[in-house]
Amino acid sequence: MGAVRMSPEVSTRPVTGPSVWTAADFESGEPYVRHLTGAELNALDEDATVHADLIAELVDRLENGIGYAVLRGLPLGTRYTPEQASRIHRTIAEHIGEIVPQSRKGDLVRVLEDAHHPAQRGGTYASKAGAPFHTDPTDVVSYLCLSPALSGGARVVASAATVYNALLREHPEWLDLVHREYATDWEGEQPDGEPGWSPRPIFSVAGGVLTCSLATKRIISAMRFEDVPRLGAEEMTCLMYLDSLLRRPGTAVHVNLRVGDMEFVGNHTVIHSRTGFVDDPSDPGHQRRLRRLWINRGAEGRPLVPALRRWRAGLS
Template sequence: MTTEILTRPVSGPSAWTAADLQSGEPYVRHLTAAELDAADAAADKAADDAADEASDSGLEGVVEDLVERLENGVGYAVLRGLPLGTRHTPERAARVHQAIARRLGEIVPQNRDGDLVSVLEDAHHPAQPGGTYASKAGAPFHTDPTDIVSYLCLATPTSGGARVLVSAATVYNALVREHPEWLDLVYREYATDWDGQEPTGEPGWSPRPIFSYVDDALTCSLSPKRIMSAMRFEDVPRLGAEEMTCLMYLESLLRRPGTAVHVEPRPGDMEFVNNHAVIHSRTGFVDDADHRRRLHRLWISRGAAGRPLVPALRRWRAGVS
């Protein structure tokens, strides 16, 4: 494993701006009738049937395309065309979502309770335990600790709830151009708050570098709010003035006009985000009696098939346990 500080801008599809993705929704892949049939067949197989999943399933093209988009493209993809409400019930759609996710990697636990699926909806719903993701307010920009986070949209709110996405490479390129003197700061490890979901026996925070560069792959792990909130722990080193200034600068880049793209999920959409290449958030939303936002979230580990990571990040790609 070769690690270094990358001092030049990143080029290629991963370095995009809002203008690159706002015309024609290039991140969307529409499922064909044959692929829907194959997805249904895959959903009917047992979740732990590894032999069947490794065999021809009719989903090879979908999976190969997803991997290409996530690993070598913009880092974000939407599978569209799941006929929710007609051919597919929410339960069947969830099985299809999980069948496709298992072909990308391993579905891993998202919290200390070992949950493999999180239901994202208003915290006032009796089944929702709470947390930032359960609030109607907008979510802060962040990356999750595993390789891919995926969402199945089961219902949309009355308004709002857009996915907000920023290219980590674009943020990095701005840093290289405007403040190269801070490059060494972003390669340091910063305490990141687990927000109460730390693995059993672990402290309430874990050290993670904001950027790392291993074997020609730039990886981002940026959650500004959680870096700041980690300082509530007595054993976390205080951030210095220069580190605070750098962190606020990175936060400003995420909100710089023309940087982020907003995506309005549709019922039946399956979203896939490469956590190492894309920083994401969500706008606030409004529900009413007839329109109540509801999503399923999966964390997916690519394991040995994923990009090389520094040890501080590699240990969390298998999720929380």
Template sequence: MAIRVLEPAGEWRAGDVADESQWTLHLSPDDVAELEAALAHAKSRTGDLLDVTAADFPLPELGARLAEVEADLIDGRGFALIRGLPVERYSDDDASLIYWGIGMHLGKPWPQNRHGHLLGDVTDQGKSGADPTSRGNEIGGVAFPYHSDGSDLVGLMCLRKAKSGGISTVANALAIHNELVRARPDLAEILYTPQPYDYRGEEPKGGEPFYFMPVFTEHGGRLFVRYIRPYIESSQRHAAAPRLSPKAREAFDLVDAMCADRDFNVYMDLEPGDMQFVNNYHVLHARTAYEDWPERNRKRHLKRLWLETARLTDRPEKFRNFSGHWAQKRTKSELKLDA
């Protein structure tokens, strides 16, 4: 298959999205009242957040605007911010349930790890990036490179922000893909070939400790991206994994440089209560390094959702929800930092 420019309507540069109002849904007092009514309704139906569906969290007015957000995530700029939830009013559990309820209006939950976490915690869990089994949501302080997660959509809700730093940033992978096709088709072609990824200790029982995915995949005229360079690089610790070629590393270096180019990205400082949603196939995300608060109950803490959107009716097999061994469990992360 010849590589080609894909979905040009979804390309943007920083200047095209400089107006934050284009991609920010500001919750009004009426919206917040609707969310609080939905929270009370959901709690009356079940004591388990994981059992709450969109029907259990009714949003008769706000739901229509969330459908517009979902459409823009898939067929538009690929990222959105929801702002204005007065998170200080709620316990972490209630804030998480509100976030979950909003998420259920955007898609179905997707397991994030071998534990089957459908709602995860992004906070310093004492893990080091040098630990080959650590995962990004467990590591504190250090900057994260641009990457995608293993789902259609990824959402983050800020419960508490860092003392300084920890700025979220997104880069337009679709624009980067198309620029490579136009200017460096030789490197784009390499990124369409399967690359080894480290399972980082979360492989199927008895299976290989690495798997293969291309960075770029075309399917049904759409672009699907999977790019986590640290996991590609750490695959090299396994003797059976194929060695990365100099040309592949040149391609990764160029993608990384383009992600870091301010013309391709947007920075946003998430405030408590803010919810960011990203299309993993068109937008890569990262964060800057941060200094945390020393008190446990003030530490930077975000909740994470991986979601399957109904707006994508066809996906490559490796991009399908509940298709792997992580789906054998259905749980949520139980970290408690607000006490």
């Protein structure tokens, strides 16, 4: 069997509260969007400070709300250059937590764009094809939209709690499977001295709080290592079922980021992906470029099981 070992606690109760949502909950608008005020922009201009109320609201949305927020209203291209907007993005992120490395080389920032760009390295994020649903191994991932694609490239987000509740209703016999730890491929980004995979549970409970860490593609690809147990038929069926839940009509929300938008995703409660995209080779304003940060909330973040806690500080 492909699981490494059991998590010490299994949740058998449906999740309730604002972290449980579907696309239907956002039909009347974009409640995840928080618009920057003129006073907040002036403060950033004058002394590079961020209003405490703004940070408190973002943190509350991430920790106690839907787990997702888009900060809109940064006038990139008129009031701010890409470099100035990037500094503002970093300043806001630093007030949420610690910016941590996204690679074994210690990269604190990654710019996501077409893989043909000479500065771009490999990986799903560097492909024009759609990305699989997944969570990143730190507390919060944040993106600044420097420019959108000509078409496509929508961010796709779904509630992990909604997926878990569906599992409880439809396949409670798989609760044991999703709480086990599975070898998860680092795809070459493992820290020095670590194997090419790490054991992580898909769902886990710490401090009475349910957390999700899902990366189906990486769980399957980890079997390329000889020391990783093979996935059994039931485990594969369960993984495909979870992926199908995310793709059911009405589960996930598609978000088209605008120039200057800053997106914040709570990795422990929101599963994300993106659609494929097409760039305009003759127009830099329609060539998809996102600036990505990983943020560690540390002791102020939610409690995590040891297998997840060790990675919230990023890679290096």
